[in-house]
Amino acid sequence: MSLGKILGKRALSILAAVGVCVLAQMVLTQSVDGFLLRLFFLGGLYVTLAVSLNLINGITGQFSIGHAGFYMVGAYAAGLSSNYFFPRQSLDMPAYLLVSVLIGSVAAAIAGLIVGLPSLRLKGDYLAVVTLGFGEIIRIITLNQEAWGGSYGYNLNHKHQSLALVFLLAIVCIAVCRNLLKSAHGLAFLAVREDEVAAQAMGINLTKTKVVAFVVGATFAGAAGALFAHDSGFINPDLFKMELSFLILTMVVLGGTGSITGSVLAAATLFLIPELLRIAKFEVSQGVLLGVLVAVGVMVYTIRLVERTFHGEKTQKSLLLLGAVVMPYVVMFGVGKLLETYTILGDKFYKANDLRWVILAIVLLVVMLIRPSGLFGHHEFSWDWLRSKMNRRAVEA
Amino acid sequence: MALLRMEDVTIKFGGLTAVNQVNFDIEKGDLFGLIGPNGAGKTTCFNMITGVYTPTSGKVIFEGNDISGTPPNKIAQVGICRTFQNIRLFGALSALENVMVGAYLRHQTSLFSGFMLSPRAIRETAELRKKSMELLSVVNLADEASSRSSDMSYGKQRRLEIARAMATDPKLILLDEPAAGMNPQEKDELRAVVHRIRDEFEKTVLLIEHDMKFVMNLCEKIVVLDHGEEIAAGGPDEIRSNPKVIEAYLGEPV
Ligand SMILES: Nc1ncnc2c1ncn2[C@@H]1O[C@H](COP(=O)(O)OP(=O)(O)O)[C@@H](O)[C@H]1O
Ligand SMILES: [Mg+2]
Numbered sequence: 341m342s343l344g345k346i347l348g349k350r351a352l353s354i355l356a357a358v359g360v361c362v363l364a365q366m367v368l369t370q371s372v373d374g375f376l377l378r379l380f381f382l383g384g385l386y387v388t389l390a391v392s393l394n395l396i397n398g399i400t401g402q403f404s405i406g407h408a409g410f411y412m413v414g415a416y417a418a419g420l421s422s423n424y425f426f427p428r429q430s431l432d433m434p435a436y437l438l439v440s441v442l443i444g445s446v447a448a449a450i451a452g453l454i455v456g457l458p459s460l461r462l463k464g465d466y467l468a469v470v471t472l473g474f475g476e477i478i479r480i481i482t483l484n485q486e487a488w489g490g491s492y493g494y495n496l497n498h499k500h501q502s503l504a505l506v507f508l509l510a511i512v513c514i515a516v517c518r519n520l521l522k523s524a525h526g527l528a529f530l531a532v533r534e535d536e537v538a539a540q541a542m543g544i545n546l547t548k549t550k551v552v553a554f555v556v557g558a559t560f561a562g563a564a565g566a567l568f569a570h571d572s573g574f575i576n577p578d579l580f581k582m583e584l585s586f587l588i589l590t591m592v593v594l595g596g597t598g599s600i601t602g603s604v605l606a607a608a609t610l611f612l613i614p615e616l617l618r619i620a621k622f623e624v625s626q627g628v629l630l631g632v633l634v635a636v637g638v639m640v641y642t643i644r645l646v647e648r649t650f651h652g653e654k655t656q657k658s659l660l661l662l663g664a665v666v667m668p669y670v671v672m673f674g675v676g677k678l679l680e681t682y683t684i685l686g687d688k689f690y691k692a693n694d695l696r697w698v699i700l701a702i703v704l705l706v707v708m709l710i711r712p713s714g715l716f717g718h719h720e721f722s723w724d725w726l727r728s729k730m731n732r733r734a735v736e737a
Numbered sequence: 738m739a740l741l742r743m744e745d746v747t748i749k750f751g752g753l754t755a756v757n758q759v760n761f762d763i764e765k766g767d768l769f770g771l772i773g774p775n776g777a778g779k780t781t782c783f784n785m786i787t788g789v790y791t792p793t794s795g796k797v798i799f800e801g802n803d804i805s806g807t808p809p810n811k812i813a814q815v816g817i818c819r820t821f822q823n824i825r826l827f828g829a830l831s832a833l834e835n836v837m838v839g840a841y842l843r844h845q846t847s848l849f850s851g852f853m854l855s856p857r858a859i860r861e862t863a864e865l866r867k868k869s870m871e872l873l874s875v876v877n878l879a880d881e882a883s884s885r886s887s888d889m890s891y892g893k894q895r896r897l898e899i900a901r902a903m904a905t906d907p908k909l910i911l912l913d914e915p916a917a918g919m920n921p922q923e924k925d926e927l928r929a930v931v932h933r934i935r936d937e938f939e940k941t942v943l944l945i946e947h948d949m950k951f952v953m954n955l956c957e958k959i960v961v962l963d964h965g966e967e968i969a970a971g972g973p974d975e976i977r978s979n980p981k982v983i984e985a986y987l988g989e990p991v
Contacts, residue, residue, distance in 0.1 A: 350853070516852050516853075519851065519852055519853060519854035520851055520852055522854055522859075522862070523846075523850075523851040523854055523858040523859065523861075523862050524837060524840075524841050524844060524851070524858070524861060524862040524865045525841075525844070525846075525848050525851030525852075525858065526851065527830070527834055527837055527838045527841055528838065528841055530827065530829070530830060530834075530838075531827050531830070531838045533829075534826075534827035534828055534829055534830060535825050535826070535827055535828075537789075537809075537821075537825060538821065538825040538826070538827065539827075539838070540808070540809040540810045540813075541787060541789075541809050541810075541813060541818065541819055541821075541825075542810075542813060542818070542838050542839050542841070542842060542901065542902075542905060543810045543813030543814050543818075543841075543842035543905055544810055544838070544841070544842075545810050546810070552848060556852070598829075718829055
C-alpha cells in the first residue's frame with residue numbers, strides 16, 4: 341500500500357486533528373493569558389516527549405535515560421538551520437517552522453540511530469549508562485561550540501509559539517504509537533521487551549526492532565525540540581540537563597511502562613509540578629519539610645497495612661485509607677510547626693522553587709510503593725474498557 | 738535428502754565438550770526423540786540447530802544448506818522453530834498475543850503500514866488473530882485466549898509454547914521437554930497434540946524428553962546422548978534393550 345493511499349483513507353481523521361488543533365489555538369490565544377498559554381504549550385511538548393520515550397522504554401523495553409539528548413539535538417538543529425536558511429527577521433508565514441521541525445526531527449532520528457545501534461549489544465543498566473552518556477556528551481559538546489553560543493546560549497531570528505503545531509505533534513505521536521499497538525507489528529516490539537531470546541527464536545529481528553524504536557522515539561523528541569526552540573527564540577545547554585531526562589523517564593514509569601494513556605496523563609500532570617513551583621511564592625521550613633517526609637513514609641506504610649490486612653466493607657476500607665493519607669500529614673505538620681518554633685533543627689527555610697526535585701521524588705516514591713507497575717500498568721484507555729466499567733457499575737448498583 | 742542432518746557436530750565451552758561428534762538424520766515427517774540423562778547435551782543440540790550457539794566443528798544441514806551459525810531469527814525464517822525447556826513466554830502478553838507473535842513471522846505488510854494502521858495492516862492483524870485462535874484450540878487453550886500468559890498453569894504454558902512455535906509455520910518443530918512438570922493426564926493430552934501436529938499439520942517433530950516412557954510411546958526414531966556422546970540410535974525397541982542406554986540411565990526402568 342502506498343503512502344498516498346493510506347493518507348487518503350486517513351484524510352478525514354487527519355483533517356479533523358488539524359482542525360481541532362487550529363481551533364484550540366484560536367480559542368486559547370483569545371481566552372487565556374501568556375503564562376497559561378505557555379503551560380499548554382509545554383504540556384503538549386511533554387506529552388510528546390513522554391509518549392515517544394514510552395515507545396523506547398515502555399513498549400520496546402530498552403532502558404533509555406537520555407531522552408533530553410534527542411530533544412536537544414532537535415532544538416539545536418532546528419535553531420541553527422532556521423537562522424541559516426531564514427536569516428530575515430519577522431517572517432509572517434510559519435512555513436519556516438515546518439521546515440525546521442523537519443530538520444530537527446531528521447537530526448534527532450540520526451542521533452537515535454547512533455544511540456540505537458549500541459543498544460543491540462547492551463542491556464539494562466549498561467544501555468542506561470550509554471544513553472545517559474549520550475545526553476551529557478551532546479550537552480558538553482554544545483557548551484564548547486562558540487558558533488552555537490556555547491554556555492551563553494543561542495538566539496534564534498524567529499520566535500513563534502505555535503500551539504496548533506505542538507498539539508498536532510502530540511496527537512500524531514500518540515496516534516503512531518497507538519496504531520503500532522493496534523496492529524500485529526506492535527507485538528514484535530512488546531515481544532522484544534518481554535523476552536529477547538524467545539522473540540528472536542520466533543523470527544523477530546532484534547536489531548531492526550530496537551533501532552526502529554529508537555529512531556521513531558528520537559524523531560518525535562527532535563520535532564518537539566524544534567518547536568521548543570522557536571517558542572522562546574533562545575536555547576541554551578542548561579535547558580537540556582540530565583534532570584530533564586529523568587523527568588521524562590519519571591512520567592513514563594509513573595504512567596505505567598508501556599501504557600500510552602499512562603504516559604499522557606503522567607506527562608500532563610507531572611510537568612506542572614516544577615513549572616508551578618517555579619512561580620509559587622511559599623516557603624517551607626526545615627522542620628515542616630522533615631515532617632512531611634516522615635508523613636510520606638508513615639502514609640505509605642499505613643496504606644499498605646490497610647490494603648494487606650483489612651478486607652472489610654468497601655466504604656469502611658475507603659475511610660481507613662483516607663485516614664491513612666490525611667492523619668500522618670496533620671500530625672507531622674503539627675510536629676513540623678513545633679520544630680519551627682523551637683528551632684532545634686535551625687531555622688533554614690526553603691523556597692518553593694528549590695523543592696521541585698524533592699517533591700517530584702516524593703511523588704515517584706509514593707506511586708512506586710503503592711502501585712509498582714505505575715498508574716495504568718500495561719493498560720490502555722479505550723471506549724470498550726470504559727463501557728465495560730460502566731456496565732459493571734450498573735450491574736453492581 | 739534428510740530434512741535435518743547433524744554432521745559431526747561438536748561444541749566446546751572452554752574445557753568442557755558439551756556435544757561431541759554427533760551425527761543423525763531426520764527425515765521429513767519423522768517423530769524423532771532425543772534423549773539422555775541430565776546434562777547430556779540435548780538442549781545444547783537444540784541451541785546449535787536454532788542458531789543460539791555455533792558449533793565448534795561440524796555442520797548443521799537443513800534442506801541441504803549449512804545453517805550452522807545462522808542467527809536465530811533467520812533460522813525461524815527458514816522453517817525451524819522451538820520451545821524452551823525453561824519456559825520463555827512473553828509474560829505480560831495474553832495467550833493469544835503470544836501465539837500471534839509467532840504468526841507475525843509470516844506477515845506481509847510493512848512496518849510503516851503498521852505505524853499508519855493501514856487497512857491492509859488491520860486486515861492482516863485480524864487474519865493473524867484468527868490463525869492464532871485456531872492454533873490455540875489445537876493445544877486445547879481456546880478458553881484461555883485472553884489470560885495473561887504468566888498467570889497460566891505450568892502445563893498450559895508448555896502447550897502455549899507449542900502453539901506459539903507452530904504459529905511460525907515451521908517445517909521442523911523442536912520441543913524441549915514438553916512434558917516436564919505435567920501430570921499423567923496432561924501427558925496423554927500432550928501426546929495426542931504432538932501426533933496431531935505431525936499427522937494433520939504435517940510437521941516434522943524433534944523432541945527432547947526426560948520421561949522415557951513418554952518418548953518410547955511417542956517417537957519412532959530415537960537418538961541417545963550421554964556426556965555429549967551419541968551412545969545409541971534406533972527404534973524404541975532397540976533403544977530399550979541397549980545395554981549402554983540402560984547403564985547411562987543407571988538402571989532406571991526403561
Ligand atoms: N553456555 C554454556 N556455557 C558453558 N557450559 C554450558 C553452556 N550451555 C550448556 N553447557 C553445559 O553443557 C552441558 C550440557 O547441557 P544441556 O545441553 O543443557 O544438557 P541437557 O541434556 O540436560 O539439556 C552441561 O554440562 C552444561 O553445563
Ligand atoms: Mg535440557
